[in-house]
Amino acid sequence: MNHENETFSDDRLLAFELGLDDDPGLETAVSGDPELSRRLDAMRADVGLVTAGLDRVVPTPPDGYTDLSDERWGELRSLATAPTPAASRRRSAWLRVLAPAAAIVLVLVAGVVGLQRLGDGGAGDAMTTGTGDKAAERYGDGATQGEATDGGGAALPTLGRGAPDPAAYETIVVARAASPAAGRQRFEVLRVLRGRAGAYVTLKVIDRAAAPFTLQVLYLQPTEERTPGVVPSPGTSAEGAPPDTDTIGIVLEFLFKGESAVAQQLPGGTDPAEVTLP
Amino acid sequence: MSRRGEPAPRARRPSRWRKEIDELPFGLVERMRRAQPEARAEFFRRYAPQVRRILFLQGLCDEVDDAVQEVFIKVYRAELPAEERFLAWFYRLILNTGRDQGRRRKTRRGLVERLEELAPAQGTSAGIAMPGDPALRTALDGLAPDFREAVALRFFADLSLESIAAAQDVPLGTVKSRLHGAMARLRQALTDAGYERET
Numbered sequence: 001m002n003h004e005n006e007t008f009s010d011d012r013l014l015a016f017e018l019g020l021d022d023d024p025g026l027e028t029a030v031s032g033d034p035e036l037s038r039r040l041d042a043m044r045a046d047v048g049l050v051t052a053g054l055d056r057v058v059p060t061p062p063d064g065y066t067d068l069s070d071e072r073w074g075e076l077r078s079l080a081t082a083p084t085p086a087a088s089r090r091r092s093a094w095l096r097v098l099a100p101a102a103a104i105v106l107v108l109v110a111g112v113v114g115l116q117r118l119g120d121g122g123a124g125d126a127m128t129t130g131t132g133d134k135a136a137e138r139y140g141d142g143a144t145q146g147e148a149t150d151g152g153g154a155a156l157p158t159l160g161r162g163a164p165d166p167a168a169y170e171t172i173v174v175a176r177a178a179s180p181a182a183g184r185q186r187f188e189v190l191r192v193l194r195g196r197a198g199a200y201v202t203l204k205v206i207d208r209a210a211a212p213f214t215l216q217v218l219y220l221q222p223t224e225e226r227t228p229g230v231v232p233s234p235g236t237s238a239e240g241a242p243p244d245t246d247t248i249g250i251v252l253e254f255l256f257k258g259e260s261a262v263a264q265q266l267p268g269g270t271d272p273a274e275v276t277l278p
Numbered sequence: 279m280s281r282r283g284e285p286a287p288r289a290r291r292p293s294r295w296r297k298e299i300d301e302l303p304f305g306l307v308e309r310m311r312r313a314q315p316e317a318r319a320e321f322f323r324r325y326a327p328q329v330r331r332i333l334f335l336q337g338l339c340d341e342v343d344d345a346v347q348e349v350f351i352k353v354y355r356a357e358l359p360a361e362e363r364f365l366a367w368f369y370r371l372i373l374n375t376g377r378d379q380g381r382r383r384k385t386r387r388g389l390v391e392r393l394e395e396l397a398p399a400q401g402t403s404a405g406i407a408m409p410g411d412p413a414l415r416t417a418l419d420g421l422a423p424d425f426r427e428a429v430a431l432r433f434f435a436d437l438s439l440e441s442i443a444a445a446q447d448v449p450l451g452t453v454k455s456r457l458h459g460a461m462a463r464l465r466q467a468l469t470d471a472g473y474e475r476e477t
Contacts, residue, residue, distance in 0.1 A: 053468070192357075273315060
């Protein structure tokens with residue numbers, strides 16, 4: 001395969017065949033030089049041999065390689081597949097229709113109950129106050145239950161006073177809580193809403209850990225020194241506790257790299273892909 | 279076609295990426311930016327095979343599928359660049375992931391051994407094994423990593439020279455030199471093995 005002359009070396013023919021250089025001189029010369037034309041054909045065949053050889057020795061993956069249900073893509077699956085996209089869309093559509101109606105019904109029921117209790121002469125004051133506190137604890141002042149539990153919605157639950165201010169954090173992610181251990185809790189990052197984050201974030205628990213396996217929005221790296229308006233939850237530590245729907249919307253305080261960090265629980269069934277910053 | 283009053287993206291595409299970007303389904307990057315699972319799955323199906331081959335030629339073996347997975351997780355979690363810069367960013371991400379994984383990989387088997395492991399599949403999806411293949415494997419193993427990357431991007435990803443230069447972050451002349459050097463070595467390996475073309 002080694003044929004060279006001073007003008008048209010094998011290197012020059014190879015560069016031409018690989019498309020590395022336009023070579024008008026070579027193209028012109030080939031038309032009037034049968035020997036050069038033969039050498040160029042031979043070089044083309046050599047390049048073809050090498051590229052075919054590359055295809056053989058580094059073959060394409062087998063059929064089914066890109067099947068995301070395959071075990072090897074376990075980590076990718078949650079990011080690249082919707083649980084049931086069609087069902088999710090249908091659910092979202094139904095929620096859009098039903099959520100306002102449900103809110104109206106709730107307001108009416110609350111009004112009727114309130115009127116009944118007023119009629120009872122204040123006998124239900126303690127219970128009413130308790131319920132109000134519970135609502136404030138779960139959703140923050142000024143929030144509605146409909147906002148907080150609408151898992152199909154595209155925005156974060158609105159928590160009102162005491163909720164993290166997204167503008168005050170450089171990094172915000174949607175993450176799944178793992179079981180806490182040794183005063184720390186690891187979260188698997190499912191989606192980065194702002195800033196940059198690795199696959200996992202480990203936070204130091206201050207008062208209470210997030211319930212394992214729950215979806216949380218983590219607010220990390222405050223842009224300025226501040227104490228987030230945390231709504232501390234009474235009761236015992238959630239370490240090892242099962243997911244608790246009563247904790248939806250609760251804001252928990254952690255430490256991340258020595259700085260204050262906040263976790264806000266999302267309703268179960270929330271699709272991380274649909275969570276957006278308000 | 280314009281989106282939200284913006285000029286049509288295709289009209290703004292630089293020519294050097296035209297071929298590759300035109301092979302991206304229109305709007306796919308934008309849909310991925312919105313974290314649409316179907317878009318992510320489509321992107322994975324389209325690019326995972328060539329990502330695997332590039333990573334393999336970079337030197338990964340047992341961990342190659344983990345590296346493929348890592349590449350796509352990084353894509354899904356990243357703030358994606360604009361469409362016209364996306365592929366340069368993507369191929370640079372592949373190369374960097376392969377280099378990082380290569381540095382911390384546990385097994386240190388040679389490329390020849392790993393390529394030979396793939397040989398049983400040659401009778402099905404990659405054609406019939408040829409007498410010159412062992413020489414080609416040895417020659418590939420002897421190439422510098424940068425040269426192998428250029429070969430992988432050129433022949434597995436079918437990238438233009440300019441796109442390879444952008445992905446490897448080197449001047450165009452360097453890419454030409456690498457490709458020329460690599461192909462000359464591979465061709466010479468076949469010659470030395472007495473493997474003659476059919477002419």
